[in-house]
Amino acid sequence: MKSDEFGPVVVSANDLLTGNVIFLTEKPDWTTNIHEAYVINDKAESCRWLLEGEVQQSLFSDNLFSHVVDPYLVELKIDKEVISFCAFKEALRYYGPSNYFHGKRDWEIV
Amino acid sequence: MESEIGKLYSYSGFDSEFIKERTRQFREQVNRRIKGFLTEEEFTPLRLLNGLYLQTHSYMLRVAIPYGVLNSEQLTQLAFIADQWDKGYGHFTTRQNIQFNWPNLVDIPEILDSLAGVGMHAVQTSGNTIRNITSDPFAGAAVDEIENPLPYAELLRQWSTDHQEFQFLPRKFKIAITGSLNDRAATRFHDIGLRIMLKNGQLGFEVSVGGGLGRTPVIGTVIREFLPKEDFLPYVESVISVWNLLGRRDNKYKARIKITLRELGSKEFQALVEKRFDEIRNTFNGADSKTLEDIKLQFSSVQLIEMPLGNYQNRHKENQGFRNWVKNNVTEHKITGYTIVTVSLKTHGNTPGDATSEQMRMVANLAKQYSYDELRISKEQNIVLPHVHRSALFDLYSMLLKAGLASANVGLISDIVACPGLDYCKLATARSIPLAKELGVRFRDLDLEQKIGILKIKISGCINACGHHHLGHIGILGLERAGKESYQVVLGGEESTETSNIGKNLGPGFSKTEIVPVIEKLVNIYLALRLDDAETFLETYKRVGITPFSKEIYQEFPRRKKNA
Ligand code: HEM
Ligand code: SF4
Numbered sequence: 107m108k109s110d111e112f113g114p115v116v117v118s119a120n121d122l123l124t125g126n127v128i129f130l131t132e133k134p135d136w137t138t139n140i141h142e143a144y145v146i147n148d149k150a151e152s153c154r155w156l157l158e159g160e161v162q163q164s165l166f167s168d169n170l171f172s173h174v175v176d177p178y179l180v181e182l183k184i185d186k187e188v189i190s191f192c193a194f195k196e197a198l199r200y201y202g203p204s205n206y207f208h209g210k211r212d213w214e215i216v
Numbered sequence: 217m218e219s220e221i222g223k224l225y226s227y228s229g230f231d232s233e234f235i236k237e238r239t240r241q242f243r244e245q246v247n248r249r250i251k252g253f254l255t256e257e258e259f260t261p262l263r264l265l266n267g268l269y270l271q272t273h274s275y276m277l278r279v280a281i282p283y284g285v286l287n288s289e290q291l292t293q294l295a296f297i298a299d300q301w302d303k304g305y306g307h308f309t310t311r312q313n314i315q316f317n318w319p320n321l322v323d324i325p326e327i328l329d330s331l332a333g334v335g336m337h338a339v340q341t342s343g344n345t346i347r348n349i350t351s352d353p354f355a356g357a358a359v360d361e362i363e364n365p366l367p368y369a370e371l372l373r374q375w376s377t378d379h380q381e382f383q384f385l386p387r388k389f390k391i392a393i394t395g396s397l398n399d400r401a402a403t404r405f406h407d408i409g410l411r412i413m414l415k416n417g418q419l420g421f422e423v424s425v426g427g428g429l430g431r432t433p434v435i436g437t438v439i440r441e442f443l444p445k446e447d448f449l450p451y452v453e454s455v456i457s458v459w460n461l462l463g464r465r466d467n468k469y470k471a472r473i474k475i476t477l478r479e480l481g482s483k484e485f486q487a488l489v490e491k492r493f494d495e496i497r498n499t500f501n502g503a504d505s506k507t508l509e510d511i512k513l514q515f516s517s518v519q520l521i522e523m524p525l526g527n528y529q530n531r532h533k534e535n536q537g538f539r540n541w542v543k544n545n546v547t548e549h550k551i552t553g554y555t556i557v558t559v560s561l562k563t564h565g566n567t568p569g570d571a572t573s574e575q576m577r578m579v580a581n582l583a584k585q586y587s588y589d590e591l592r593i594s595k596e597q598n599i600v601l602p603h604v605h606r607s608a609l610f611d612l613y614s615m616l617l618k619a620g621l622a623s624a625n626v627g628l629i630s631d632i633v634a635c636p637g638l639d640y641c642k643l644a645t646a647r648s649i650p651l652a653k654e655l656g657v658r659f660r661d662l663d664l665e666q667k668i669g670i671l672k673i674k675i676s677g678c679i680n681a682c683g684h685h686h687l688g689h690i691g692i693l694g695l696e697r698a699g700k701e702s703y704q705v706v707l708g709g710e711e712s713t714e715t716s717n718i719g720k721n722l723g724p725g726f727s728k729t730e731i732v733p734v735i736e737k738l739v740n741i742y743l744a745l746r747l748d749d750a751e752t753f754l755e756t757y758k759r760v761g762i763t764p765f766s767k768e769i770y771q772e773f774p775r776r777k778k779n780a
């Protein structure tokens with residue numbers, strides 16, 4: 107990404123109970139499916155959504171604590187609606203470890 | 217005739233009360249976190265006090281295996297935990313611990329309770345405390361042993377557990393202790409390294425300080441050539457308490473004792489330690505020596521029984537697979553007729569150090585049946601059965617074969633040490649496990665392993681060096697370049713005391729697709745250069761230096777000028 111361009115990015119975090127990788131949706135809610143994540147293309151908007159994620163870290167609703175840890179922005183590449191991750195590290199985080207198939211997702215990245 | 221060996225120590229009442237109370241507190245803390253009464257910021261140091269990390273995909277619980285020693289009941293319980301709360305396996309580490317990669321937060325107190333049931337815990341396996349004391353996996357059995365170091369390791373464990381002065385050190389602190397001439401505990405690469413020595417008939421310790429790996433690998437400096445054994449604990453305490461005051465709390469990359477030693481100079485540091493030692497020595501009042509004697513008694517003696525060799529010789533003659541396994545995985549024991557068996561957790565193509573719950577139960581049963589109920593975890597991420605009679609070797613081998621645990625590759629090129637790397641670890645910059653798996657398969661397929669002989673490959677997924685890459689004959693360090701995995705190679709690391717060496721950088725790094733062919737090429741260069749079959753990789757490297765290797769490698773894998 108050039109310095110004057112921004113995005114696309116999504117807000118990601120870990121689930122407090124399982125540690126699972128999750129993404130912020132438009133609702134806003136959290137999903138484990140990147141295709142349901144809210145994709146942001148604007149810097150100011152990304153700050154707002156990251157803040158939304160951070161607020162959710164300590165949100166009580168109906169006595170239910172929002173189970174989210176350490177939200178941050180993850181950069182994506184979207185080519186004809188095919189989503190991929192800019193950093194290998196993020197891809198691996200989404201797809202799961204490459205040494206076992208733990209039922210997370212098919213391991214299809216290089 | 218019967219011969220005595222030191223046997224497992226059983227934990228004291230203090231330990232179990234302390235652990236129970238800690239788990240009770242942690243259960244409450246987890247509840248408060250889940251209900252939102254504790255923020256993540258508040259909760260993180262509390263979970264780290266109990267060995268719980270939040271990693272890439274899940275939580276990771278690191279369980280202490282004191283000085284790497286387990287009995288079969290404990291290993292069976294670890295298998296139970298793996299089945300009940302994890303994905304049916306565990307990962308044994310270079311620090312002789314076990315890590316569970318997939319527990320849920322709410323289950324951790326249950327897991328801690330079931331560990332406590334067999335005298336185990338996860339206390340001080342993370343955070344800026346004195347970590348699990350590591351030792352020689354052959355302790356009490358090695359031919360070259362001067363004295364069994366385990367009672368001393370246990371004394372250190374008791375003293376350091378919940379030591380009030382040392383709960384908030386400048387940084388983590390690691391102690392290793394060995395009682396043998398051949399150092400199998402890498403003592404020179406620990407914050408404190410202790411080697412039992414015999415001088416004029418008197419028993420004592422050589423004390424080295426400030427060794428370590430990580431981003432700044434350093435070989436420890438000997439600050440006491442010979443410390444009488446009764447001064448052992450006050451001296452160790454003096455070292456830590458001097459560092460505790462001087463250590464750089466302002467910068468975590470400069471906080472380890474190795475940096476304090478470098479900044480202060482070893483002479484000055486040593487003088488401060490001696491001064492502190494003079495102050496506190498008498499306050500111990502010999503209580504430590506008394507405790508040590510108690511521990512030695514409680515390491516209840518086992519009697520190793522003399523037996524005939526049975527059909528060992530015939531089996532050995534007839535069965536090539538068994539012969540290979542004996543050659544590589546079986547070591548002489550100090551008592552005639554007995555052997556030390558290393559069970560390789562490096563089946564070609566598997567994840568180094570991983571064992572399934574079924575394998576754990578199986579090995580636990582074998583230990584009960586054949587090794588006086590004792591097991592050890594080695595820093596090479598293998599399991600050791602320290603007291604197996606030669607007559608039982610073939611039966612043992614046959615059962616390991618059935619369980620997929622009979623790889624005859626200890627010390628060979630596929631006995632690879634690898635940290636969890638990017639597959640699991642949040643700090644990682646590249647994966648280590650897939651490299652280990654690919655290399656294992658590659659050299660099995662080439663059928664070169666036995667021909668190559670002793671060659672230690674060690675892989676870390678970032679500069680923290682948990683996979684000991686600096687100490688590999690071939691070390692591989694995973695880095696990140698422009699969002700992609702990249703690998704640096706170091707050569708010539710070694711970890712025995714007389715000739716400790718930190719590996720030397722071969723040159724610019726390689727991509728994920730290049731790295732396995734690069735290692736294969738390095739091995740071929742060695743095979744072409746070695747004087748005869750007996751000359752090991754390390755010996756050849758020392759004889760010819762790094763240039764013949766780097767020259768040929770970069771001829772075959774040329775780097776672009778920039779960005780290589
Ligand atoms: C997966 C979670 C882990 C984390 C977050 C972690 C973190 C670290 C860090 C930050 C260091 C550098 C310390 C320093 O230089 O001050 C380090 C060193 C080390 N770790 Fe790990 N580590 C992890 C797993 C492991 C595993 C699985 C092993 C064993 C296979 C291990 C063994 C070691 C060793 C031997 C060192 C170097 C010795 C030293 O100088 O302290 N660690 N670790
Ligand atoms: S070396 Fe790096 S990647 Fe490997 S376990 Fe240690 S911190 Fe994680």
